[in-house]
Amino acid sequence: MNETVLPRVVVVGGGFAGLWATRALASAPVQITLVDRGNHHLFQPLLYQVATAGLSAPDIAAPLRHILRRQRNCTVLMEDVASIEPQSSRLRLSDGHTLDYDFLLLATGATHAYFGHDDWAAHAPGLKTLDDALHIRRRVLSAFERAEAETDPDARRALLTFAIVGGGPTGVELAGTLAEIARHTLKREFRCIDPREARVLLLEAGPRVLSSFPESLSAKARRQLEKLGVEVRTGIPVRTIDGDGVQLGNERIAARTVLWAAGVAASPLARSLGVELDRSGRVPVLPDLRVPGFDNVYVAGDLASLQQDGKPVPGVAPAAKQMGAHVARSIRARLAGRDIAPFRYRDYGNLATIGRMAAVVDLGKLKLSGALAWWFWLVAHVFFLIGFRNRLVVMLNWTWAYWTYQRAARIILGKPDGSDQPRSTRQA
Template identity: 75%
Template structure:
C-alpha cells in the first residue's frame, strides 16, 4: 500500500499532550508529522530544578527524534507554526511553507501572562522553557556574585533580595529552593557576604498559596516555607516592576532578582483558528476535545479549556495533558473508521508540590499528606514519570547527593544576558 494514501496526522507540540498522542498512534495506519520549535521533550514539572542549579538541562529533557526513533509512522519537523488555515487544511510554518493535514492536533502549550503589563517581562522572567531556566539560574547565581563585589550596603541588600511573584506550585518550589541555596548550599563560599542573609519573598495576590490545594494543606505549605526562611506575603498584589525592584501597594521594594510565577496564557496560535477563546486564550473544546465546527482539528494540553461534569476545569497539569493526548489519538482513530469519537473523561490523579528538603504537600482524593512522607511520595512520582532510564538514574543520583551534601551540581554560570550586570 502506498503510504502517501494514508491519512496524515499533524501534531503541533512535543510536550506531554502531543507526544502521548503520537505514541498512542504508533500501531495505526497513519502518517504522523510532529512539529515543534524545540528538538526535545521537556519534563516541565522539574524545570525549576534546572533554574535553581539542582539538575542540568539534559536530566529533564530528551530529543524527540530519539524518543520516537522506533516509531516508523512518524517524522519530526523542527519548525515554528505561525498559523492554522482550517479552510485549506494546512498549517503555516515559519519558513513560509505549508504543511497539509487530514487531522490536526494543536498542543502548543502556554506562555507567560503578565496581566496586561508585558513590560515587566524584561525584569521578571517566567519559567516555561529550558532557555528560561538557564536564564533564571544565571540571574540567581550572579546576584550573589554582584553582592559579594558590592561595597554599598543598600545596593548589596538589593542584590540579596529575591522576590517570587505567584504562589502556585512553581512559585512555592522556587521560593523554597532559593531559601535552601542561600542558607545551606552557599555556606562558607563567600568572604564579604553571608548568603544566609538573603531575603526570599513569595508574593501572592490571592488569600493563600497553593490555591488549588485544600485550605489545610495550603496552610501547612505556608508554615513549611516560613520554617525554611521564606517570607510569605498573601493578599498583596504587585503593582509595578522595573530593573531596580517592585512595588507592593505604596511601598517600593528594592530587588535585583524578581521571578514571575503568577500566570500563564495559552499559545497565541489558538487565535488563528477563528473560534471564540476564553479569557486565558484557550480553546473551549467539545466533549471529544474537537474544535467546534472543525471536525478534523483537536486541541489538548494547556491550549484546551475543558470542563469536567462537576463544572470544574480540568487543571493544566502533566497527567491531564497525557490523558488528553491519548484521548485525541482514540478520537482520530474513531473518525478514520467512520465512528463517533468518544467523550473525554478526566481522571484526577491528585496534586503534588514540593517546598524544600523533606517538605512537600500531596492531595489525592481523601488523602492529604504533608512533610517528610509527602516529600518521599513526590520524589518517587517524579522519578517514575521521567522519560528514559538514563534520566531517572541521573536525577536519582543528583537528588541523593544533594540530600546528603546540600550541594547542587549545576552551578556553572555561562552565557550572556538574564541578569542585570549593571
C-alpha cells in the same frame, strides 16, 4: 501498483499532550508529522530544578527524534508554525512551506501572562522552557557574585533580595529552593557576604498560597516555607515591577532578582484558528476535544478550555497526557467508523514540594505533608520521567544533594546582565 495513501496526522507541539498522542498512534494506519520549534520533550514539573541549579538541562529533557526513533510512521520537524488555515486543512510554517493534514492536533501549551503589564517581562522572567530556566539560574547565581563585589550596603541588600511573584506550585518550589541554596548550599563559599542573610519573598495576590490545594495543606505549606526562612506575603497584589524591585501595595521592596510565577496565557497560535477564545486565549473545545466548526481539528493540553463537572480541566501534565491519549483513540475510532465516549479527566491528585523533607500531597481523601509527602513527591517525579537515563541521573543528583546540600549545575553561562533573555513560549 499505486501505494495506499495514509491519512495525514499533524501534531503541533512536542509536550505532554502532543507526545502522548503521537506515541498512542504508533500502530495506527496513519502518517504522522510532529512539529515543534525545539528538538526535545521537556519534563516541565522539574524545570524549577534546572533554574535553581539542582539538575542540568539534559536531566529533564530528551530529543524527540530519539524518543520516537522506532516509530516508523512518524516524522519530526523542528519548525515554527506561523499560522493555521483550518478551512483548507493546512499549516503555514515560518519558513514559507506548508503542511496539509487530514487530522490536526494543536498542543502548543502556554506562555507567561503579565495581566496587561508586558513591560514587566524584562524584569521578572517566567519559567516555561529550558531557555527560561537557564536564564533564571544565571540571574540567581550572578546576584550572589555581584553582591560579593558590592561595597554599598543598600545595593548589596537589594542584590541579596529575591522576590517570587505568584504562590502556585512553581512559585512555592522556587521560593523554598532559593531559601535552601542561600542557607545551606552557599554558606561557606563567600568571604565578603553571608549568603544566609539573603531575603526570599513569596508574593501572592490571593488570600493563600497553593490555592488549588485544600486550605489545610495550603496552611501547612506556608508554615513549611516560613520555617525555611521564606517571607510569605498574601492578599496584596504587586503594583509595579522594574529593574530595582517591586511595589507591593504601598511598600517598595528593593530586589534585583524578581521571578514571575503568577499567570499563564495560551499560545498565540490559537488565534489563527479564527474561533472565539476564552479570557486566557485558550480554545473552547467540544467534549471530544475537537474545535467547534472544524471536524478534523483537535486541541489538547494547556491550550484547551474544557469544563468538567462545573470546573475547568486544569492545565497540568496528567491532564495533558490524558487528552493526548484521548485524541489518539478518537482518530483511531473515526478511521474505523466507530464512536468514542467524550473525554473524561481523571484527577489523581496534586503534589508540590517546598524543600528538603517538606512537601504537600492531595490525593483526595488522603492528604500528606512533611517528610512523607516529600518522599511521595520524589518517587512520583522520578517514575514519570522520560527514559531510564534521566531517571538514573536525577536519582543520583538528588541523592548527592540530599547528603551534601550541594547543587551540581552551578555553572554561570551567558550574559549576567540579562541582555540575552530568551523568548519564552512553548508553541511550536
